[in-house]
Amino acid sequence: MIEVRNLVKKYGNHLAVDHLDFKIEDGRIYGFLGPNGAGKSTTMNIMTGYLGATEGEVLINGHDILKEPEEAKKHIGYLPELPPLYMDMTVREYLEFAAELKKIPKKKREDSVTEVEKLVKIKDVENRLIKNLSKGYRQRVGLAQAVLGFPEIIILDEPTVGLDPKQIIEIRELIRKLSERHTVILSSHILAEVREVCDHILIISKGKLVASDTPENLEKMMGDADTVEIETKASPSQIRELLKNIPGIEQITCESGQDGVTCAQIREKRGEDVRESVFRAFAENRQILLTLKNVHVSLEDVFMELTQRDTVPDAFSRKQDDFSRSRAENVNITVKEEKTQSVPEEPDEIAENPETEWVDTDREGDEEDAGNL
């Protein structure tokens, strides 16, 4: 188990890691997700003892990485961003060197090297010099080095960079296989990869931890309302008039397109499906509806939402609060700010239908909000 407490890393005036706090439980696959320069590699380097932290501490199975480095490092296998390979050694020599460095007893050394070679499928190149290997093979040798001795925690910094699709799939399978016996932490900026492999995602942005949950929960959290997208020839004011009385609509954002076509995003409350009512409303009023489709919030949206805005932590914590509360009480709770804004404008609506919360979106704040989703 790894505990990271209040971790800070400063490079001069630049804050690379900003008060990180998280726990890594045993036997799961964790994904570090974040845009370039978010501090993923720095965090991993500190966790493995390569760099010292400005503040805070890292405990590996209860051993502080700085105070008891040798004890703590025994539990970790690390593949850095650039595999640390000695180009003038053969694969076999290199792995035997790494095994000795990791204090694997002499008798077991041969066997464990052979075992990892088979595991990452580099047995057939074991007598070649590393400098003559392709990028993909080098990456695998680096991975073999990390897995060597089967430490409890395996930390992989962007393990699939530079690999071809077939190799990527192989490495993913390998990671899944490893997770049966080990805790695996991997970093990536490729969402699909993290989504597919990891049990738990930690999203880091500008050195801060902005989200930590399972992929499914993250999607749910952000997608507490699914969105229906429509294209119509009605004007925004007509749309508003038409949809006014449909319960289950939370927010409407209109955007005028070309040729008199208006595109509108209708945010539904969770669990509601308003497509039928929307269709009926348009049909009954003889308005032309060109498109009507459901848009799901994907992990990509979550990622963008969390990492692209300056106000990320607030937005996230608010949503997280809402989410956890709604999970507990099993009621729909809408974002408070919107409620307070809409109260003075449309008191009747609220009074009539207290559960329905729908907001005129021509206002600036909502426009911005919608644009980002």
Add this chain to the structure above:
Amino acid sequence: MLAIYKRELKSYFQSMVGCVFIAFLMVFTGIYFMAYNLMSGYPCFSYTLSGSLIVFIVGIPLITMRSFSEERKNKTDQLLLTAPVSLGKVVMGKYLAIVTVIAIPNVIFCIYPLIIKSQGTAYLMVDYISILVFFLLGCVYAAIGMFLSSLTESQIIAFISTFGILLVLYLWDGILSMLPSSALSGLVGVLIILSVAAFYIWQMTGNAVLAGAIEIIGAAAGIITYIVRSSLFENLLSNLLGRLALANVFTDITSNSIVDITGIVLYLSFIAVFVFLTVQAIQKRRWS
């Protein structure tokens, strides 16, 4: 430590650097041996060795330049620093590998006095001690080179800076003779050294009060001593800095057959200091 030592040693001979160094040293010594001992019939091998000293100045930077700078550039230091091995052991492993490379030609040198003996009188004691001191001097140079290599990512910079420092140390006696010997200049010199030390302390600790206090107290003590007994400052600079002429311990043996035990202790302390500084330089980089 053993793993790193073995890997380093192997890589010295795989990358030819070790072979080139040994060959270079052997060829030069061979030429001097031919000229002095065999052709001119001079019975001391130690004298031949003093000619080879210049080879160290080029050769040692050659073998130390890559020790840490290459690791850092290729990021292989990540493997060493995240392995369950303490940093001190990593540095010692590497240093011992360099020392081994330097030891190989010195072991071969041990044959030369026997060759001389087979042809007549030989001064074995002096010759063997001079080989030992020659080897130790190489180890001191290697420690300096390794330290400089740990400061930079570029092998070229490591080579040039080590070469420069070794060359200055080699020419140190000549440089010292240019220093003035009057008492006043001794005082000025002491004050300059003091100021540099105070500035360094200020840079390292960021504590202006501490550095200022050291500067003021030191300067006051120096000036008072100067007023009371100015004769103390005569030749002070050349005496003080003359200690840095490391090769003197060795040349004393070769030219005068005088073995200075304090000199050997000085060598060992220099090695310890620079190995320690190497560890600290790498530690510092982890924290900044």
